Amino acid sequence: MSQAVSSNVKGASIEIKHLGKTFGNVKAVNDVSLTINAGEFVALLGPSGSGKSTVLMSIAGFERPSEGQILIGGQDCTRLPPNKRNIGMVFQHYTLFPHLSVGDNVAFPLKMRGVAKAERRRQAEAALEVVRLGGYGDRTPNQLSGGQQQRVALARAIVYNPQVLLMDEPLSALDKNLREEMQIEIKRLHAELGFTVVFVTHDQGEALTMADRIAILKAGRLQQVSQARELYERPSNLFAASFIGEMNMLPVRWDGVNAVFSDQDQIRLPDTASIQPVRPGSAILAIRPERLSIAAPGTEGSWKATVRDVVYAGAGSLLITHLADGSEVRLRVASAGQAPIRPGQEIGIKVPPEAALLYPADASQ
Amino acid sequence: MKPGFFEADGRRMSRGAILLLMAPFFALIFFAFIYPLGSLLSLSVLEPSPTLGNYERVLENPLYATVLFRTLRIALLVSLLSLALSLPVAILMANSRGPKAVFLTACVLLPFWSSVLVRTAAWAILLQRNGLVNDFLQGIGITSEPLRLLYTQGAVVIAMTHVLMPFMVLPIYGALRNIPSDYNRASAICGAGPLRTFWEVTLPLAMPGIIGGFILVFLTALGYFITPSLLGSPQEMMIATLISQQMRENLDWPFAAALVGVLTLLVTIITIAFSKVFRFERMLGASA
Numbered sequence: 304m305s306q307a308v309s310s311n312v313k314g315a316s317i318e319i320k321h322l323g324k325t326f327g328n329v330k331a332v333n334d335v336s337l338t339i340n341a342g343e344f345v346a347l348l349g350p351s352g353s354g355k356s357t358v359l360m361s362i363a364g365f366e367r368p369s370e371g372q373i374l375i376g377g378q379d380c381t382r383l384p385p386n387k388r389n390i391g392m393v394f395q396h397y398t399l400f401p402h403l404s405v406g407d408n409v410a411f412p413l414k415m416r417g418v419a420k421a422e423r424r425r426q427a428e429a430a431l432e433v434v435r436l437g438g439y440g441d442r443t444p445n446q447l448s449g450g451q452q453q454r455v456a457l458a459r460a461i462v463y464n465p466q467v468l469l470m471d472e473p474l475s476a477l478d479k480n481l482r483e484e485m486q487i488e489i490k491r492l493h494a495e496l497g498f499t500v501v502f503v504t505h506d507q508g509e510a511l512t513m514a515d516r517i518a519i520l521k522a523g524r525l526q527q528v529s530q531a532r533e534l535y536e537r538p539s540n541l542f543a544a545s546f547i548g549e550m551n552m553l554p555v556r557w558d559g560v561n562a563v564f565s566d567q568d569q570i571r572l573p574d575t576a577s578i579q580p581v582r583p584g585s586a587i588l589a590i591r592p593e594r595l596s597i598a599a600p601g602t603e604g605s606w607k608a609t610v611r612d613v614v615y616a617g618a619g620s621l622l623i624t625h626l627a628d629g630s631e632v633r634l635r636v637a638s639a640g641q642a643p644i645r646p647g648q649e650i651g652i653k654v655p656p657e658a659a660l661l662y663p664a665d666a667s668q
Numbered sequence: 669m670k671p672g673f674f675e676a677d678g679r680r681m682s683r684g685a686i687l688l689l690m691a692p693f694f695a696l697i698f699f700a701f702i703y704p705l706g707s708l709l710s711l712s713v714l715e716p717s718p719t720l721g722n723y724e725r726v727l728e729n730p731l732y733a734t735v736l737f738r739t740l741r742i743a744l745l746v747s748l749l750s751l752a753l754s755l756p757v758a759i760l761m762a763n764s765r766g767p768k769a770v771f772l773t774a775c776v777l778l779p780f781w782s783s784v785l786v787r788t789a790a791w792a793i794l795l796q797r798n799g800l801v802n803d804f805l806q807g808i809g810i811t812s813e814p815l816r817l818l819y820t821q822g823a824v825v826i827a828m829t830h831v832l833m834p835f836m837v838l839p840i841y842g843a844l845r846n847i848p849s850d851y852n853r854a855s856a857i858c859g860a861g862p863l864r865t866f867w868e869v870t871l872p873l874a875m876p877g878i879i880g881g882f883i884l885v886f887l888t889a890l891g892y893f894i895t896p897s898l899l900g901s902p903q904e905m906m907i908a909t910l911i912s913q914q915m916r917e918n919l920d921w922p923f924a925a926a927l928v929g930v931l932t933l934l935v936t937i938i939t940i941a942f943s944k945v946f947r948f949e950r951m952l953g954a955s956a
Contacts, residue, residue, distance in 0.1 A: 365853055385856040386864075398854040402872040411868075415859035459858065469857075 314342035314499030315376030315466035317362060323370030324357050324523075331357045333523040335371075341466075344493055344500040346514035348507060350546070354523040356471060359503045363469055364388050375467060386415075390467040391460030391498070395475060397452040399444035405431070405455050406440025412463045430462040431455070433492065450481040454488070461496065468493075470502045474509065486513055507547050511535065519543050539578050541662045544589050551595075551632050557586040557661060565628040568606060570654060577661040585664040592621070593635040594658035597644070598651035605651030608632060613644055624650065705932070712925035722926035732910070736930065739907040742821065742896075743889035746828045747836075747882050753829065754836035754881065761837070762844035776837050784831055788895045791827040792818060795899075819901040827895045832888055836881035843877025844870070879946050887935055907931055 317339040324332040332354040339345045347355040360366040362373060364385035372381050380388055399408045406427050413423035424440075431437050434454040444452055453473060460468055470489075474482045490513060493500055504510050510517045511531040519526040519534070519542070526546075527539040538544035545552065555562040563569040570588070598605040608624040611631075615638060622634040622644065632652060644650065681689075712722050726732050761772045779787060794800050795817040802814040817823055847870060855865040871878075893908040900906070907927065914924035 363853075363857060365856075384861075385853070386859050386861050388857075389859070390857065392854070392857040394850050394854060396848070396850060398848070398850040400851065400854070400869060400873075402875075411855075411860075412858035414868075415864065463859075 313466070313497055316341040316374075317467065317499060317501065318374040318377075319358070319362070319371070320374070321371040322358065322361060322368050322373065324354070324361065324366055325369045330523050332361070332368075335520070335523070335525045337518055337525065337528060339499060339501065341376075342497050342499055344490075344502065344513065344515045346502045346504055346510035346517045347520060348504055348510040348517050348546075349520035349526075350505065352522070353520040355503050355505075355520050357523075358520070359469055359471055359501060362467075362501060363390065363392055389463075389465055390469060391463070391465035392469040393453070393456050393460050393471070393473040395472045397444070397449070397456045397476075399452055399455055399459070401444055403444075404440065405436070405442050405444060405447065408444065408455060409440070409458045409462050411459060416463060426462055427458075430458040433461070434458045434488065449477055450485065453477065453485060457489070457492070461492065461498070464496075465498060467499045467501070470500065472503055472505070475504070475506070482509075489513065511547075519546060521546075537578055537660070538589075541587060541589070544660065544662065549592050549633065549635075551590045551592060553588040553590075553626075553630050553632070554664065555586055555588045555661075557581055557583050559583050562586065562588050562659070562661065564626065564630075566626075568627070570656060570659065572656055572659055572661060575657070576659050579663075581661050581663050587662045587664050589660040589662060590654065590658055592633040593619075594655060595632070595634045595636075596653045597622070597634065597636060597641075598653045600649045600651045602651045602653070605653050606632070608650055608652050610644055610646050610648045610650060612646055622650075624652070705928075708925040709929050709932070711922055712929050715922035715925075722922050723929065725923060726926050726930055732927070735905055735907055735910050736934070738904070739890060740934075742825060742828070742904075742906060743886050743892075745825050746832060746889045747886040749825065749829045750833045750836045750885050751878070751882060754833055754840055755878075757833075758837050758840035758844055758877075761841045776834050779831075780834065784894050785898075787831055788827055788898050791823065791830070791899060795823050818899060819904075821900065821904045823899040824896050824904055824906075827899050828889055828892055831895060832885045835884045835888065839877040839881040839884065840874060841877070843874040843880075847873045875946070879942065883939065883942055887939070890935060891931065 317337075319335060319337045319339075322332055322335045323330065335354070335358060337345075337358075347358055349355045357366055361368050362375070364380065364383060364387075368381060372379060374380065375388065375390070399405070400411065403411065406424065409427035409430050410418075410423040413426055418426070428437065428440055431440060434457050436451060436454055436458065439447070439451070439455070444455065447455065453476075456473075473489075474485050477485060486509060489500075489502075502510075502514060511534070514531065516528055516530055517534050518528040521542050527534060527543045529539075534543065535547055538547060541552070544550050553564070555564055557563075561569040561571050600607060606626055608626050610622060610624050612623040614621040614623070618638060619635050620638045620641065622636060624632050624634065626632060634652065713720065715722075757772070757776065761769060761776070764772055796802070797814045797816075797818075799817075801817060802811075805811050805815065851869055851873065852865055855869045856862075860868060891908050892906065893912060896904065896906040897909045897912070900909075911924045911927045911931075914920045914927065
């Protein structure tokens with residue numbers, strides 16, 4: 304690999320302090336504070352309208368924050384125009400300049416920085432080699448496939464060794480196989496070049512597999528920032544719990560020790576079940592479908608349930624059941640070695656108490 | 669009509685349907701353009717007897733060459749001037765939203781509501797000896813005597829630029845409007861300031877519109893009749909006026925037809941040269 308791109312770049316830290324952005328009377332971003340360490344890979348995850356793109360565009364400099372501050376590498380960039388920020392960015396729709404060849408596209412940032420022609424041609428070719436498109440420099444962008452175009456866009460974003468790389472749903476326009484290939488490619492580049500990555504996506508799988516930390520946004524507010532495992536196993540609130548993966552949510556009464564169902568069935572929960580203290584009263588018991596297992600009906604400590612539907616999906620099967628009080632419970636169990644189960648059948652559901660999470664029922668939290 | 673005639677394979681129309689829908693257009697082009705042009709051109713080589721004599725006359729007398737070159741020069745001046753004036757207007761329009769955009773579009777389109785004759789006459793009033801322009805120039809002391817503005821080449825160029833400008837503004841506006849804003853962002857994040865982005869990205873991507881507008885204005889100006897004949901003097905005669913003169917005053921249709929032949933040849937050569945130089949199709953393809 305060429306020296307131009309392998310000269311071990313260290314990323315810059317990004318500090319977002321009390322960021323706010325108002326469009327008309329809509330608060331797109333509301334008091335978001337987030338510190339991203341140098342060289343870290345952070346995914347901004349949320350449904351559309353959650354403000355994740357606005358946060359990214361504020362880091363890039365395309366949106367001027369209504370409130371708050373953004374520091375890149377310790378320098379206040381809040382009012383700095385995008386062309387002075389020296390950061391790389393990959394857009395959703397590649398945005399390669401159609402009037403320039405692939406090589407000239409990649410060399411464009413170097414040209415803007417006054418690099419001499421022969422040198423920028425050499426560096427552009429080196430960057431194309433990094434994304435495994437060496438020798439493609441003379442083609443025009445529309446001669447390349449979508450995946451290749453996005454790799455060229457990646458080469459253009461890293462060719463000048465920026466300390467920060469921003470990515471705005473860069474893989475959403477690609478089909479599934481290409482997407483997975485690009486995920487690996489981006490992770491590899493991140494590991495090799497060491498820049499800081501901020502990656503916007505609405506695909507939770509993508510966020511979980513790629514990012515060091517994931518920031519979840521909803522309606523302009525930051526919900527949780529944590530590593531993938533913690534986010535999945537101990538989501539900090541109901542929104543995070545329901546947004547990531549599948550989750551059974553059962554209304555219960557919490558008496559401080561036991562979660563009591565409306566039919567007086569109850570489960571004793573360990574202290575670790577509640578991420579934040581939950582006051583006695585109505586609460587939500589949350590549990591992942593793959594943590595539940597099937598038992599013979601009436602087994603000690605199991606819940607009585609009636610099977611409504613069985614969805615066979617190869618390695619695993621999805622069982623949709625309902626409890627005596629009518630609330631729905633889904634189970635994901637291995638298909639192999641399972642006695643056949645039919646809709647209408649009564650089963651027992653075994654619940655490991657350590658798998659249950661408890662949240663206050665108040666939706667505003 | 670068989671099913672699928674207008675929707676063969678759900679997306680495209682059958683060949684028959686396409687031909688049927690294009691028929692009125694081709695009929696119009698044939699009867700209003702190809703047929704009259706063809707009969708004029710055949711007149712130029714068949715009357716009074718099968719001959720190239722009419723074309724020899726065009727080449728023999730240097731007066732006709734002078735008119736032809738003057739026409740080319742005026743058309744080029746008008747095209748360049750309207751390009752210079754239209755580019756800022758089109759940029760402003762493309763960057764405007766809401767009521768401002770409506771207002772600007774109205775300003776460009778409003779002149780279409782009045783006839784070319786009215787707009788040309790308006791310039792005659794403005795530029796005459798005791799017109800608004802002369803009054804103003806004398807008022808601020810640039811000149812003590814009224815200047816001769818009317819019946820000059822300048823008057824012809826100004827008025828033709830005014831009349832033809834919308835044909836330059838609209839294609840450029842269309843091209844600018846079709847450039848996704850992401851390109852500007854990509855350019856900015858690559859380190860280009862606004863001016864650099866305009867020069868390196870916006871202008872090349874708008875080139876099909878600019879060339880389209882230029883060709884439209886240039887070719888229209890070549891055959892322009894009303895404005896030059898009302899605002900110019902015989903010393904500034906353009907080819908269209910000459911042709912009209914030959915037809916209506918001298919009743920020399922074969923010679924007028926030969927002039928038309930020369931003009932048509934010239935227009936064809938210029939159009940082909942333009943598309944060769946700017947690789948027209950490729951640029952249209954690239955802008956998609």
